Amino acid sequence: MDSATSATSATTPDPDERARALAAVSLEQGDPTGWFERLYAEASEGSAVVPWDVGHPQAVLVDWARERRGEGRSALVVGCGLGRDAEFFSGLGYTTTAFDISESAVRTTRARFPDSRVEYVIADLFDVPAAWRRGFDLVVESLTVQSMPRSVRERATAAVAELVAPGGTLVVSAACRPDGAADDADDADDAEAGPPWPLTEKEIAAFATGGLTTVSIERKPPAGPGGFDRWIAEFRR
Numbered sequence: 001m002d003s004a005t006s007a008t009s010a011t012t013p014d015p016d017e018r019a020r021a022l023a024a025v026s027l028e029q030g031d032p033t034g035w036f037e038r039l040y041a042e043a044s045e046g047s048a049v050v051p052w053d054v055g056h057p058q059a060v061l062v063d064w065a066r067e068r069r070g071e072g073r074s075a076l077v078v079g080c081g082l083g084r085d086a087e088f089f090s091g092l093g094y095t096t097t098a099f100d101i102s103e104s105a106v107r108t109t110r111a112r113f114p115d116s117r118v119e120y121v122i123a124d125l126f127d128v129p130a131a132w133r134r135g136f137d138l139v140v141e142s143l144t145v146q147s148m149p150r151s152v153r154e155r156a157t158a159a160v161a162e163l164v165a166p167g168g169t170l171v172v173s174a175a176c177r178p179d180g181a182a183d184d185a186d187d188a189d190d191a192e193a194g195p196p197w198p199l200t201e202k203e204i205a206a207f208a209t210g211g212l213t214t215v216s217i218e219r220k221p222p223a224g225p226g227g228f229d230r231w232i233a234e235f236r237r
């Protein structure tokens, strides 16, 4: 998924390869997200490794959140996976809800953090509860939109933006699509190109939609050798 976050040796099966193989089957079936449940289910049985399960919150989010406190504010973590970022924002005092489309991911996360104050919910970004619309002071989107093919990117971006309450903030972390890649090309929508399908600057700027305005868009160096540069971007309603 992101070679910067998956440490494997020459003798260990590459978690990214298994994720891509499952994604390829899903995409062939016209189902851009079904592979997540298969991957998390395999991981819960010990037969696969979730490449992004690195056991700590994303460094760019930790940096962004420095000196911010969440007391009295609500947060929603999109595509929360195994809870690393949700637990971090909960620890800053936000009343945190976190959701993922994968039932196995949510089950594993609840078991991993039995005393968590985060409300973990199984939900699809494209079909969220009505009460979530424009409902959260902080929305955290990290690596989820890039994990879906470009064919659903515009819809996914708008669905994330729609979750931000009036006066609220959206923070987005994503891999940068390398310089030189054509901005609007859909050549990267096939299974060979991803996941992930990193975001161009235009695609990260596109979160300023549905009434959100851009506060900042920054490009940071990769977390480790061979990884992607990262976008860390903030928007406000």
Ligand SMILES: C[S@@+](CC[C@H](N)C(=O)[O-])C[C@H]1O[C@@H](n2cnc3c(N)ncnc32)[C@H](O)[C@@H]1O
Residues within 6 Å of the ligand: 001, 033, 036, 037, 052, 053, 078, 079, 080, 081, 082, 083, 084, 085, 099, 100, 101, 102, 105, 123, 124, 125, 126, 142, 143, 144, 147, 148
């Ligand atoms: C690359 S993983 C990143 C997980 C987590 N954000 C992290 O950084 O550890 C993308 C996550 O998005 C979830 N996801 C994908 N499509 C989704 C959708 N339509 N609705 C909710 N979650 C989704 C996947 O199950 C997966 O956990």
